[in-house]
Amino acid sequence: MSREVIMAKRSDYISWDEYFMGVAILAAQRSKDPNTQVGACIVSNDNKILSIGYNGMPLNCSDDDFTWERDTADDNKYFYTVHSELNAILNYRGGSLEGSKIYVTLFPCNECAKAIIQSGIKAVIYRDDLYKDTKEVKASKRMLKTAGVDIIEYQSTDRVLEITL
Numbered sequence: 001m002s003r004e005v006i007m008a009k010r011s012d013y014i015s016w017d018e019y020f021m022g023v024a025i026l027a028a029q030r031s032k033d034p035n036t037q038v039g040a041c042i043v044s045n046d047n048k049i050l051s052i053g054y055n056g057m058p059l060n061c062s063d064d065d066f067t068w069e070r071d072t073a074d075d076n077k078y079f080y081t082v083h084s085e086l087n088a089i090l091n092y093r094g095g096s097l098e099g100s101k102i103y104v105t106l107f108p109c110n111e112c113a114k115a116i117i118q119s120g121i122k123a124v125i126y127r128d129d130l131y132k133d134t135k136e137v138k139a140s141k142r143m144l145k146t147a148g149v150d151i152i153e154y155q156s157t158d159r160v161l162e163i164t165l
């Protein structure tokens with residue numbers, strides 16, 4: 001008598017949210033910013049990754065030549081850095097981002113909020129909200145809400161993934 005062996009599917013696979021936030025977290029690891037590394041992952045309604053970005057210097061502006069200082073008034077990184085969300089939007093090589101969602105490791109600033117709204121992204125899923133008390137983030141939230149962009153706090157599962165690279 002032959003016995004059929006049934007292979008149950010894996011049950012400990014990561015969720016879509018963990019996957020996309022994980023990609024954003026991994027992208028942030030590319031950032032040269034010594035203080036805050038930010039990652040963004042833009043995803044379609046049917047869960048396809050459309051684009052990825054992290055905060056860094058513009059193309060052909062060497063991250064060895066431009067300063068990463070934050071507290072020097074005359075010259076500081078804020079003059080130069082392209083934010084992760086804007087990089088993700090600009091990195092997109094397809095047609096439209098209308099109706100997509102963006103996973104971000106840090107709540108977007110007001111400038112990124114403008115770009116998110118204008119590109120048609122309809123939801124922001126964020127992990128950290130470090131700068132929630134700043135005018136920029138307050139303005140960002142006001143604009144996103146007014147424009148009908150959903151703001152969703154990522155619910156950490158505390159899952160730890162080990163990656164050997």
Ligand SMILES: O=c1ccn([C@H]2C[C@H](O)[C@@H](COP(=O)(O)O)O2)c(=O)[nH]1
Nearest residue numbers: 033035036038055083084108109112
């Ligand atoms: O919406 C945002 C806001 C900020 N960033 C980047 C820009 C900078 O490289 C860092 C913030 O540096 P701090 O030293 O913490 O001020 O984050 C971004 O990518 N997106």
Ligand SMILES: [Zn+2]
Nearest residue numbers: 083108109112
């Ligand atoms: Zn920004």
